[in-house]
Amino acid sequence: MKLDPANNIQDLQYFGEFGGVNPSISDSSTFTFIKAKTMFDTFEGNADGCYLYSRHTSPSNLYLGEALAAMEGAESANVAASGMGAITPVLMQLCGAGEHIVSSRTIYGGTYAYLKNFMPRFNVTTSFVDITKLDIVEAAITKNTKVLYCETVSNPLLEVADIRSLSALAKKYNLKLVVDNTFSPLSISPLALGADVVIHSLTKFINGSSDTVGGVVCGTTDFINQLKDVNTGASMLMGSTMDSMRSASILKNLRTLHIRMQQHSKNALYLAEKFESLGIKTVYPGLKSHKSNSIFKSMMNEKYGFGGMLTIDVGSLDKANALMELMQKRNLGYLAVSLGFYKTLFSAPGTSTSSEIPENEQKEMGLTDGLIRFSIGLDADISRTFIMIRESLEALSIV
Ligand code: PLP
Numbered sequence: 001m002k003l004d005p006a007n008n009i010q011d012l013q014y015f016g017e018f019g020g021v022n023p024s025i026s027d028s029s030t031f032t033f034i035k036a037k038t039m040f041d042t043f044e045g046n047a048d049g050c051y052l053y054s055r056h057t058s059p060s061n062l063y064l065g066e067a068l069a070a071m072e073g074a075e076s077a078n079v080a081a082s083g084m085g086a087i088t089p090v091l092m093q094l095c096g097a098g099e100h101i102v103s104s105r106t107i108y109g110g111t112y113a114y115l116k117n118f119m120p121r122f123n124v125t126t127s128f129v130d131i132t133k134l135d136i137v138e139a140a141i142t143k144n145t146k147v148l149y150c151e152t153v154s155n156p157l158l159e160v161a162d163i164r165s166l167s168a169l170a171k172k173y174n175l176k177l178v179v180d181n182t183f184s185p186l187s188i189s190p191l192a193l194g195a196d197v198v199i200h201s202l203t204k205f206i207n208g209s210s211d212t213v214g215g216v217v218c219g220t221t222d223f224i225n226q227l228k229d230v231n232t233g234a235s236m237l238m239g240s241t242m243d244s245m246r247s248a249s250i251l252k253n254l255r256t257l258h259i260r261m262q263q264h265s266k267n268a269l270y271l272a273e274k275f276e277s278l279g280i281k282t283v284y285p286g287l288k289s290h291k292s293n294s295i296f297k298s299m300m301n302e303k304y305g306f307g308g309m310l311t312i313d314v315g316s317l318d319k320a321n322a323l324m325e326l327m328q329k330r331n332l333g334y335l336a337v338s339l340g341f342y343k344t345l346f347s348a349p350g351t352s353t354s355s356e357i358p359e360n361e362q363k364e365m366g367l368t369d370g371l372i373r374f375s376i377g378l379d380a381d382i383s384r385t386f387i388m389i390r391e392s393l394e395a396l397s398i399v
Contacts, residue, residue, distance in 0.1 A: 005186050005301060006258035008070035014063060025248040026051075026059040043230065056228065056236065060244035064251045065216065068206075071254075072181075072198050073191050074218035078227055078235055079247055083182065083201025084110055085240025086215030090197055091115075093227055093234040094176050095146045097123040102140045102175075104131035104150040105365050106157045108201075109349075111180070113356035115149075130365075131161050132292060134169065141173050148175050152190055153183035153296075156349035156373045157366060158283050158309060160292035163299060167194025183339075186261045187304040188296075197223065204375075205308065205340035207250045208260055214242055214250055258304070260378060264340075265305025267385075268376040272310045274386050278399045284310040308376045309339060314398050317369040320348045324372060326392045332385060339375030344385075346374050 017024040031051040033039040041047040051058060061079050069077035080086040091114075095101060103115055105128035115126040127140040131150045141148075148170045150161040163179060170177040171194075178197045179190040185205050190198045200206055202214030217227065217235070227235040265286070272284035282289075285296045286306030296306060314320050324335045324346050333344030337353050347353060350367055357367070379385045393399045 003073060003189055003192055003301065004303075005071045005073065005189055006304075008073065009067050009254060009257075012067055012070055022248070022252065023060065023063045026054070026244045028058075029054045045225070045228075045230070054244065055239055055241045056230065058244045058247075060247045060251075061242055064242075064247040064254070067251055067254055068200070068202075068216045069218050071186070071257075072218040073189055074198065074220070076221040076224035077216050077218040078224050079202070079242045079250075080215040080217070080235065081240045081242050082213040083108075083180075083199070083203055083215040084114070085238075086199045086201070086217045087111055087180065088114060089227055089234035089238050089240065090178060090199060090217055091119065091124075091147065091149070092122075092238070093223075094178070095119075095124045098144060099124055099146045100142055100144040101126040101147045101149055102137060102145055103128055103148075104154060104159070104161065105129060105361070106131070106154040106159050106367075107149070107151050107180070108155045108182075109354040109356035111149075112354075128361075131166070132159055134162070134165055137166070138169055141169075141175070145173065145175055148177045149180075150178075151180040151183065152188050153285060153307060153309065155183060156311060156354055156371065158183075158285060158290075158311060160285055160290075160296050162292070162295050163188070163190050163193040163195055170194075170196070183309050184307050186258060187265070187301055187307055188299050189301060191218065193299055196220075202250055203338060203340075205261065205264065206257060207253050208257065208340050208342070209253060210338060210341045212246050212250065214246060215240075260340075261304045261308070263378045264308030264376055267379055267382040268308045268310050268374075269306060270382045271374075271376060271386055271389070274390075275310075275312050278390065278393070280393075280399065281313040282310060283312075309373065310376065311371055311373050313368055313370045314372060315370040317348060317351065319396060319398060320370050320372050322396050323392060323398060324348070326396065327389065330388055330392060332388055332392070333374075333377060341375065342378045344374060344377040344379070346372050349373050 014023040042050040065077040179195040197219040275282040
């Protein structure tokens, strides 16, 4: 039977303290003990079922972590206060001074800045490569390389990583393959394809209501315990802990993720085909014209589709800005960064979410001025939306 990650979430069963259908929210930063010895054992991590202090762990965070681990088919997971709060400790845990990372060059601007500008302060260096070219990836590996890092579907160019092949490379050189799966939850299950660690910014599709930031790391119990170790764990010691109120609300939203992803994907495929038929340069992994369409198909959990993200290139930043302002005025979506909302969100990545990447490098990777990144919403009638977008494109003489 093929893995269905949504079933794994559905199959969990929780009750609240008084028989509530949702688990009770743990509203305490610290926990009491009857016996002092149990407190000591809990601090050392040896008293199962006991809680000491909510930066270490809390019942609400464990519930959410368990559900996300189930979704990704992981042994364990650790939630964090943001996506960056999940990414940064993972890389610090896996790499020390003198070690090296090979990363896709098209990744979220914040992750890029962290690898390029921040990690060198600790003598951890990164080679940025075209992740779709396996020979180039392999050539960048040195004897000091510890991690191969990529996004399943990259932000903002929507390049698709061939996770099976990258995993084979990682195994050959004894590296950890760390995959940010923020753009393709449910659609792609990287651990089943050979990744070692999967990260999400929960801020996006998984929470889906643009009301909080959050992150998660999914992996083996051993690795998650390393991150949470009170003496040596990067998550524990850098302290990017999610608040219990938030983990409770994200868990509730997670339960509808499968329905939302299907609608995001259906709407995005519809619009991508329509934009392409108007002669606009459109990138969407579900289009035959996408250079990794067949790789995506070979990896995907079919019913969740190709995701809600697409890009179009309207030729110049001025045109992109004019179009986004007009679409917002006509209430077709919001001129805002981030993704996974019920409304369509659009931004020009070169001047927003990828602005950390220097201009010459943006050019080299194909990040053009006229590029607009769309996170397609849950519109009930996407054909009506398209007609209105086409009118906006015509009004600005883009088509
Ligand atoms: N990974 C990807 C692919 C993202 O798009 C983002 C944010 O835009 C992040 C990670 C960082 O997540 P957060 O903003 O929750 O820290």
